Amino acid sequence: MSTASFSQDNDVAAVLADGRSRLLRRNLQTAALLAIVAASFAYTGAFDAPRYEDALQTLITLAGDAMPPDFSRWQGWGRPLIETAATAVAGTALAATLALPLGIVAAGKWAPRPVCLAARLALNTARSIPDLIWGVIFVAAVGFGPLPGVLALAAHSTGMLGKFYAEILEHADPAPGDALRSQGVSRLGVLRFAVLPQVLPRLADVTLYRCEHNLRAATVLGVIGAGGLGQEIVTAFHLFEYREASALLLVMLALVTAIGGLSDHLRNRFLRGD
């Protein structure tokens, strides 16, 4: 008995020592993370106090110049508003269409390893090029207007959505798929009948979220000549029409809020089911 209790004491001591070293390791990791964050602020000049001296005054002046918002030219905004919304919707839809097969291949269970790696590389490339750069490229390729905006959003969002889709597909519960495999359903059949039905709400969720994001991104793309509200806002700023710019920003806010509310509603419906 005494040897048994001795060995148990040893075991307890080992577990406690292990716990201490885990705590130490976690503290070191936290300290390293904080150091990186602090260094990032320092490097970008965030701790450079003189830079802030006139900032507040300028912001107040700018805000004052932008008040009250000037909606007098509202009749001209309908078209750019629709352009921006259409760019976001079309860009997201095109991205989702491309991202689904790429995501399936990148998920690793439904394609040979080299094909899977190639798909991942393609998705990484599409993602690592910002949509603004894609926009410049497509403006050169197809000219000004909303079309390069659609293509630019699609290119970047394919990279993002493909990655999300792949992760979601990988994390689906394998049990229903195993059930189908046990009765002789092919891998493609398992994907179609067991995996996709499980993850459809989450795929829809990230796609709608991406659509919201693309609405804001579509505005920014206006800056490089891809049409829409963004172009109006930038033009207003260039003409020092701050009151009109603030009115346009309010319109933008209303649009983003409306689409956001709609997509929240849709997502809830999908996730809750009925």
Place this chain on the structure above:
Amino acid sequence: MIAARSSADNVVPFQPLWRPAVTLDGCSVRRGSRVVLREIACTIPARAITAVVGPSGAGKSTFLGVLNGLIPSLGGAVEVTGLGRLDQPAVLREHRRRTATIFQEHALIDRLTAMENVLLGLADRRHPLSLMPWPVEHRRHAAEALARVGLLSRAHDRAGRLSGGERQRVGFARALVRRPRLLLADEPFSAVDPALVRHLGDVLRRAVAADGVTLVIVLHQIELARAVADRILGLAEGRMRFIGAPDEFGAAEQARLFRPNRRPKEKEECHA
């Protein structure tokens, strides 16, 4: 018929001569460094009920996985009577077409309705890329299977909204809709109240008696195993410790099978 001889020399009265449906010979399964099944050799009698019992972690679910081909066995052979060895892809494909499994954790898709889950039992009869809705014929079979387990009234409720017992019944229906020749059931009564155990037990017995199904059922209720089975397989620590008729599986055999394993390195004892 007076008596029948099985491979383990068990004399069982009032049974037609059992033919083996599946024969396992020297099958082992490894998970990482752990051996889950060791050198399993046994036959599964056709058109009969075989109950698999044993303490938890004995390898019972793995045993079913070997039978439906989800878990490949290391060495040894699984031979399906009339088809051949399971390590041949064509045999495996045909064997799976004739097999259905009821899973312990149901393995349902919560988002889909009970009906849609049952239809998945027929997923191998459709092209994976077909965009057509399920054929009427399949829907009728699925509805009939739900009726057999008494769940037709909830056909269009989502599986996620059903109780544990109801989910288990959907799992039953998904297996029955396949009209399998070999039906594997992993603790199918674990989430089910006693009245329902009787009902579902009858459903299974009828499948065996009327449709000639071969049933292999993992049970933790030993009394139930004695009552329903034609043959009992006792697994412990990955080894087949008992093969015999229910009346041979007495209190002593049960105690030996379920004896807690105090000294893992102890040398192996002989089988029952």
